[in-house]
Amino acid sequence: MTDLTTLSIAEAGRLMTSGELTSTALTEAFLARIAVVDHKIASYITVTGDLALAAAQQADMERAGGLSRGPLHGIPIALKDIYETAGVRTTGHSHLRVDYVPAIDAETVRRLKSGGAVILGKLATHEFANGAMTPDQPFPAARNPWNTDYQPGGSSSGSGAAVAGALCMGALGSDTGGSIRNPAGFCGTAGIKPTYGLVSRCGIYPLSFSLDTAGPLTWTVEDSALMLDVLAGHDPNDQASARAPKVDYGASAHRSIKGMRIALARSWYESEIASVTPEMKKGIDDAVEVLRDQGAIIEDVVFPDIRDYHICGRVIITVEAHAIHRRDVIETPEKFGYTTRRRFQLGAFLSAEQYLSAVRFRRKLQQDTRAAMRGYDLVMAANQWGGPEVFEEPQQIFHFLGKPSLSMPFNVTGQPAMTVCCGFGSDGFPLAFQLAGRPFDEASVFAAGAAYERATPWRARRPTL
Amino acid sequence: MTSPMKPPTLEEFRARAALTGLTLTEEDIGHLHKGYVGLLGLMERIPQRWAWAAEPPHVFCADDIGAP
Numbered sequence: 001m002t003d004l005t006t007l008s009i010a011e012a013g014r015l016m017t018s019g020e021l022t023s024t025a026l027t028e029a030f031l032a033r034i035a036v037v038d039h040k041i042a043s044y045i046t047v048t049g050d051l052a053l054a055a056a057q058q059a060d061m062e063r064a065g066g067l068s069r070g071p072l073h074g075i076p077i078a079l080k081d082i083y084e085t086a087g088v089r090t091t092g093h094s095h096l097r098v099d100y101v102p103a104i105d106a107e108t109v110r111r112l113k114s115g116g117a118v119i120l121g122k123l124a125t126h127e128f129a130n131g132a133m134t135p136d137q138p139f140p141a142a143r144n145p146w147n148t149d150y151q152p153g154g155s156s157s158g159s160g161a162a163v164a165g166a167l168c169m170g171a172l173g174s175d176t177g178g179s180i181r182n183p184a185g186f187c188g189t190a191g192i193k194p195t196y197g198l199v200s201r202c203g204i205y206p207l208s209f210s211l212d213t214a215g216p217l218t219w220t221v222e223d224s225a226l227m228l229d230v231l232a233g234h235d236p237n238d239q240a241s242a243r244a245p246k247v248d249y250g251a252s253a254h255r256s257i258k259g260m261r262i263a264l265a266r267s268w269y270e271s272e273i274a275s276v277t278p279e280m281k282k283g284i285d286d287a288v289e290v291l292r293d294q295g296a297i298i299e300d301v302v303f304p305d306i307r308d309y310h311i312c313g314r315v316i317i318t319v320e321a322h323a324i325h326r327r328d329v330i331e332t333p334e335k336f337g338y339t340t341r342r343r344f345q346l347g348a349f350l351s352a353e354q355y356l357s358a359v360r361f362r363r364k365l366q367q368d369t370r371a372a373m374r375g376y377d378l379v380m381a382a383n384q385w386g387g388p389e390v391f392e393e394p395q396q397i398f399h400f401l402g403k404p405s406l407s408m409p410f411n412v413t414g415q416p417a418m419t420v421c422c423g424f425g426s427d428g429f430p431l432a433f434q435l436a437g438r439p440f441d442e443a444s445v446f447a448a449g450a451a452y453e454r455a456t457p458w459r460a461r462r463p464t465l
Numbered sequence: 466m467t468s469p470m471k472p473p474t475l476e477e478f479r480a481r482a483a484l485t486g487l488t489l490t491e492e493d494i495g496h497l498h499k500g501y502v503g504l505l506g507l508m509e510r511i512p513q514r515w516a517w518a519a520e521p522p523h524v525f526c527a528d529d530i531g532a533p
Contacts, residue, residue, distance in 0.1 A: 305510070307507070307510055308510055308511075310507070311504075311508055311510050311511060312511065314504070314507070315504070315511070318504070329487060330486055330488065333487070333488055333493075342493060342496050342497060345485075345487055345489070345493065345497060346497055346500050346501060346504070348485040348486070348487055349478075349481065349482075349485065349497065349501050350504075353513075354508065357511050357512065357513055357515070358508075358511055360512075360515050360519050361511045361512065363519070397496050397500065398496075398499070398500040400503075400504070400507070401500070401504075401507075
């Protein structure tokens with residue numbers, strides 16, 4: 001592994017500002033690494049090498065002329081292949097869109113380009129951000145860079161794998177029920193699901209109108225903050241887009257957390273219903289102590305039952321995903337992967353009353369969560385139950401019949417939630433916890449996550465490919 | 466919590482599937498029946514009786530979940 005590909009976005013930005021590094025050299029290093037190792041993890045569907053080099057040269061010229069476009073100027077980034085890209089195919093990892101070339105960029109892609117980011121290419125995903133990875137899809141499924149016999153999690157599978165594998169400095173993912181945080185956890189990266197409405201979804205393939213969010217996966221918490229600095233902002237073309245005040249997220253990653261109050265939602269991940277693995281429990285317990293050492297006050301708090309969030313979110317996703325994909329599952333069901341097709345068909349069997357009860361329930365859970373969080377700045381919880389699934393294992397068609405999702409609570413409440421790596425298990429896979437803030441308080445999430453990372457050695461360890 | 470809803474038999478589910486407009490194989494119906502019955506069991510946690518004024522928003526409004 002070359003040194004350049006393991007730089008953080010913050011470090012690379014400083015080196016480019018001081019003239020010690022060019023975007024062209026950085027981009028060439030990533031393209032070379034993709035060419036040599038990506039076949040092992042299949043994180044990319046499309047590599048846009050020529051476009052990337054042209055963007056890198058442009059960034060170098062601008063920087064040489066004294067123009068700085070911000071923290072992502074000249075930084076190599078990759079996109080989950082549900083983000084529409086002008087002139088570059090956007091497949092959704094599906095036979096249905098395998099030749100689809102959009103005319104314009106998604107708003108988030110436009111923002112990245114406007115901020116001078118270099119787009120390396122399009123990344124593997126679970127089909128339309130929902131289905132599992134099955135062999136009947138047009139591109140290979142991504143693999144976990146820590147052990148390629150295992151899955152990277154999903155649905156932003158290529159995003160997690162590429163960031164951990166040092167095949168891009170940051171990636172865009174999407175999170176409807178945990179699709180940023182799940183691969184971030186299994187691949188050992190940072191990743192944030194922003195507050196619902198903070199980042200535009202315009203030009204991103206939808207899965208669930210009222211739950212979809214877009215956000216970054218990066219190697220460090222600070223890098224996610226820098227990416228959100230570019231991505232956040234109102235978009236009149238996304239009807240859920242909020243008019244939130246501008247915040248300097250990069251600066252918030254350096255804020256002290258002394259006196260910050262964190263509610264530990266232990267009942268979600270240690271209960272008679274289900275518990276995390278002993279190693280995950282120890283990793284989180286140790287992380288609590290690290291945050292306490294930084295001055296945070298952490299107390300166990302009882303939140304609504306994890307199963308309530310799980311089923312509430314699952315009903316909403318099932319119905320809304322069916323509404324979005326209904327025509328295709330009626331006219332060309334054979335073009336979907338076998339899990340995706342059934343997941344999108346299931347919504348046809350749910351009634352309007354069942355859907356509306358779930359939507360009403362969401363409002364209640366939002367209110368009850370807000371009440372439980374009163375007096376606290378953040379919620380801390382486990383990110384995943386244990387290690388990732390074996391790659392070759394047959395995919396469960398209805399995954400919601402298993403353990404409740406640990407990520408779903410913050411999709412249901414709309415709060416920002418971040419995945420932070422907290423060590424490694426004896427099997428070599430990363431351990432991780434979540435930090436969630438009040439709506440639109442990503443700044444506190446970044447402050448605590450970055451403080452934890454600075455106090456621990458985990459960012460120094462990378463997978464070997 | 467809701468009053469438990471009796472899950473449909475496979476035959477009842479098949480009849481209902483015919484009304485959805487979906488093109489389904491017998492294998493699809495088997496998987497969907499299993500998924501639906503499982504989902505129905507989980508949905509017992511969702512209250513069905515709501516105050517008449519508990520109106521859900523037509524569009525989930527981002528600004529509604531609280532400003533910083």
